[in-house]
Amino acid sequence: MGEPGIKTTAIGRVAPIGDDAEGSPLSSSSPVHAAPEVVGTTTADEIEESKTGMFAYMKTRNFYIVLLLGQVLSLCVTGTNTFSGLLSAIPFSIPAFQTLWNYILLNIVYTSFTLYKYGWKKYIHVITHDGWKYIILAFLDVEGNYFVVLAYRYTTILSAQLINFWAIVIVVTISFLILRVRYHPTQILGIIICIGGVGILIGSDHITQGSSFSGVTGSNQLKGDLFALLGATFYGLSNVAEEFLVSKKPLYEVVGQLGFWGMFISGAMTGIFDRPQYASSIWNDGKVGGYLTGYTLLLFIFYSGAPILFRLSSAAFFNLSLLTGNFWGTAIGVKVFHLKIHWMYPIAFVAIVVGHVIYYLGKSILGEARKPWLGRNQERGVSGVGTARRRVERGSELAV
Structure with a gap:
């Protein structure tokens, strides 16, 4: 049933709306609470047609939220990279052990909340029916963290640039082939400009003979x-x-399951592959605990905010946002690691920011929140923070 003063939408006519703020009636793990109510006519198409033009999305508040959230996450990544560099300098470099604590914290917070929302019976149902999906997600994430921390053992600035550049290539390719995402010409242009900015960074790093921490x-x-x-x-x-x-399931379920399975996978990896590093690392330096704590807290913030950005925008823009981390990292490196900024770095930063803006030229007011795999009115998706489905249901600009 629609709230007072808010138009009930087309989704309300075809599917029952549950009372779970992050639950979708069409999610395999969501219960049905009420019968559908046949009122209202708003559809996703009508919302997109209400405001048109080249700058339609850029005139919405969501556009600025996406930009700001992207830079917050970029700063989190920069902070974790900085802590990884500081730990390596001690030396203390145990890749799987270093990220294990993040998964433990994610599991404690989000799995506890999931149990509170679902109860044990529904939670066991999630594990038995959807657990394999989350195991794959956790494995990919753990391996990504593991090899990135290994890369920072050698602490090249070029490594950070390659991580962001190659991740964009992978994301765009997989999204196009599997999720059937079709990119607007301005999005392709924005990606090219951002990658060009990365090229400038790589060129400046080559000129300075591969400066590193x-x-x-x-x-x-x-x-x-x-x-x-x-x-x-x-x-x-x-x-x-x-x-x-996260477009189909509640955030707390996805992040909780990522932390739950990631905890076991990362724990197994640290027991198998990290044993030589335990003996060679310095444990009695008081800074180790502080650096590990800072690293874990920043990762926790990052893992909490990333799913919202995935909903509001896309995995492609998420990785484009992280490109500015190279600039923030160098700025921090000047103070922490006594690096020198090459004159090409500010040019690269401006190019990446311009690429971010061009990326959303020509997009509708729903931006990338409307996912092609969720149906015309996003009826196959979850109604939650940042989703186009919630925007359609509530009719308000901010999908929160």
């Missing part, structure tokens, strides 16, 4: 870059998988 060059730098490419491949695959899942 610890001065590592040569074969070790190549090894770090190869680890970065492998980690970026896993990241790209996990980003697409997470965008798909």
Whole structure:
């Protein structure tokens, strides 16, 4: 039933609306609470046709929320990379162990909330029916984190640039082939401009002979870059998988399951692959605990905000947003690691920001929140924070 003063939508005519703020009646794990009510006529098409033009999406508040949230996440990644560099300098580099605590924290917070919302019976149903999907997601994510932390053992700036660049290639390709996402010409242009900005960063890094947090060059730098490419491949695959899942399931279920299975996978990896690093790492340095805590908290914020950005925009724009992390990382590196900023860095930063804006030229007022795999009125998706379905149901600009 529609709320007072708010138009009930087309979705309300074809599907029962539950009382769970993050539950979809068409989700396999969501119960039905009420019968459908046949009132209202608003559809996703009508919303998109209400405001047209080249700058339609850029005139909405959601556009600025997407830009801001993207940069918050970019700063989180920059912070985690900084802590990884500081830990490596101690030296303390145990890749799977380092990220294990993030999965434990995600599991404690989000699985507890999922149990509160679902109860044990429904939670067991999620594990038995959808657990395999979350195991795949967690595996991809854990491997991405593992190889990226390995890359930062060799701490090349080029590694960070390769991670973001290659992840974009993977995300765009998989989204196009599997999720049937079709990119607007301005989106392709925006991606090209952003990648051009990355090219400028790579060129400046080459000019400065591969500056790095610890001065590592040569074969070790190549090894770090190869680890970065492998980690970026896993990241790209996990980003697409997470965008798909959070568009169909409640956020707390997806993130909770990611933390639950990631905890076991990461724990197994640290027991199998990290054993040599336990002996060679320094444990009695008081800074280790502080750096690990900072790293874990920033990752927790990142994992909490990323699903919302996946809903409001896409895995492609998510990775474009992270490209600015190279600039933020260098800015931090000047203070922390005494790096020198090359004059080409500000040019690259401006190019990436311009690419972000051009990316959304020509998009409708729903932007990328309207997912092609969820149906014309997003009826196969969840009604939750950042989704186009909630926008259709409530008729308000902010899908929250």
